[in-house]
Amino acid sequence: MKTKRNPLLNKFKYRNLLIGLLLCLFPLNCTFKDSLVYNKFLMYISFSYKNLNFELENINSTRKTLLPKSEIDLNILSYNLFLYSKEDIYFGYWEEEKRAELLGKSKFTKNQDVIVLSRVFDTNARNTLLDNLNLEYPDQTDVIGKTKYGWDQTLGDFRQQINNGGVVILSKWPIQEKIQYIFKNHGCGNDTFYNKGFAYVKIKKGSQIIHIVGTDTQSEDSTCSDLGANARINQLTEIKKFIDSKRISNKEIVLIAGALNVDKSNQSEYKNMLNILEVNEPNYAGIPFTWDTKKTRSLLIIISITPGTRPQITGNIYSFPKITFNFRFGRI
Template sequence: MYFPFSSKNLIFELEEINSTRRIVLPKLETDLNVLSYNLFLYPREDIYFGFWKEKERAEFLGKSKFIKNQDIIVLGRAFDTNARNTLLNNLNLEYPDQTEVIGKTKYGWDQTLGDFRQQINNGGIVILSKWPIQEKIQYIFKNHGCGNDTLYNKGFAYVKIKKENQIIHIVGTDTQSEDSACSDLGVNARTDQLIEIKKFIDSKRISNKEIVLIAGSLNVNKSNQFEYKNMLNILEVNEPNYAGIHFTWDTQKNKIAAYNNVYYSWNRTSNYGEYIFVSKNHFQLPVWQNLAYDPISPTTWKRENGYTSYEFSDHFPVYGFIYADSSTPTKSGHRRKYDQVSLIAKYTGKAVQVDHNRPDGWLKADGTAEEKGTEFTKFNLLQEYDPDSDTFCMLGGRVRVESSQYLNYFWTWWLRGGAGNYAYYPKFDDGSKLLEMIIIRQGCLEDESLVVFKDFDTFWKYYYFLAVWETGSWKDYIYLWYTNAQPNSYFIVKLNTLPERDWSKDLIYR
């Protein structure tokens, strides 16, 4: 027999067993897990972003481990119908209660509020739950924003969920993104949309005995203290304890973000804009944490032009939870064995490096001892024919060599006249497809392995070996030149053996 009892913001039950009563604390205080993820799944009709193998990425995402064992998942920018359905079907067994995507139809919702527009793209937000959804409302922002966002019915999904004996309310959203087509990069539209969210929550008159969460791409950069503090004040939410990676949109780590940043000449800096907040005005958890994480797909995918990647999205997800435990990530999920590899010219002992001032400058084997530790002397190796995105045994064969400093810039050689003919440089999204690495002692590529490279000369129709030029004004430049490997053709491989950053000290454990 149970008697409900409440004190301040905590809910208790008095359990009567053999005429003896004891207080039973709600289980939720030690167990609530939420994931928010901006998926970057645009429809093919979108001329800017609709060509990133949406269905394949959704397929791999639905089978991934990091998306499992959550109570609630908020998905953003799940615009593409085929990709979205693929993902939701794969997740249906663990998360059987799912909303429709907002902005597509009024069918399947208890209410549709705001300014729903017909014959326009959906708003991309879907909420998935392990627990029964008791109420679901879609709200389309009255301020439709600016730039590319105006093409979509953006807003938020609200759901009321019952987990055991606790009611959880969650608003999942994707507000106005930063857009150069907006006069103020979208700040005013975003602020108006945050106010719309808060007014809706107030209108629900939710009991202070129930949890209220606001999750999604709020698109306010945490490092912009003025706008960040303004967001917290408007929404009346607590600042969570932050852990994990530094950015949720990272042009130095995420290949899709880096690609778009260059391709569209955005020149934006990395930022943190994904959050899972707890309302100040409702049930208060003992602690609340946000952990930004950077998973990669274990299987690569390939665009029509041959571009190969292992990113799930251009954004990284955020976990929201109370206490950390043994399953909580404490290190990056993005690091690969053959990322940030150094190549030391055996003949001179100097490191191969990219130009410090321009991403497509010439490659030179002139890196000093001081420069050997910089990103300019680091390269990411990938064998595009191998579907394993993080192989632990790379063998000899064709290889894509990417600058760690300038993502999506791949090794290739010049043949447009001048003394630079056959000299190597990193080219954006257009590396040599026939570059081969030969491991001298065969077997797996390991730290201190000795290698040579050869490539196919498409003009003379013959394979030649790469070598470091020894004299003159082109000394230390790397050329495609010899029919046989020369003493200056050999490179010593140095794998990245630096320990990964461990953020366990930033987490709060029970």
């Protein structure tokens, strides 16, 4: 299929948002270094029928896809909040409730269309945050892995009497369908104590149907024999099989958001992830990967799929037919 490269019609500029919180976003890498200093990122995406902009500082990528002719803009915030419960002996001590209160009042959570939250395990902190965001985002899923009530379907291997999976999706627009899927591969290490998986929602804004999968896959864990790599592969395969089973029209966009927990510097696993999900690698720009919280750019948060097609790469173009994607990562 031939594609035409379209110029960007709009560019969105971001103001630096200063928040006195110890928050992090680890879309593709949740390895914690000795200092336990967490990188802070904001993911913001703008869609239209002629361009699709992923704006995060220092990353650039372009790809194109087919959309209906009617104009549609979509802003998505995806955030790994690291809100562990106090019962978690490893991570449950980061002032979860205080951070949730401040986060719910922060400017960057405003004026989005969809918010995908991951690692919102703590009940009190999660309820505080969701209550503060409810007025602007009235359509909300429950956290995955907590209960089967309120979901259109529960798939995978739901386990009773275990910690929830920490993923929630909020929408300004009507959620037409919501499914929770608990991974059949429950992972290894600390992750085995959680009902990890993904939330799937189908939303409608204007005339456009958009499918979103919000997930948090197996974290890198030193107690796993392979640091969790095999579990992640199996979980990514489960995501792909689910998307295929939905038989989504190739005129509709599918987005995978959240914490994919794949280290881009591990090229074998990284490329394997792209192959499993049947997407091509974006064109990255900027400095190489780093743990410097001011410079980190080697993380990927969202993958877009046009069902029924495999994206074709041309030179440095990460291309689907007829839509341009730009990726940049930046601090909040």
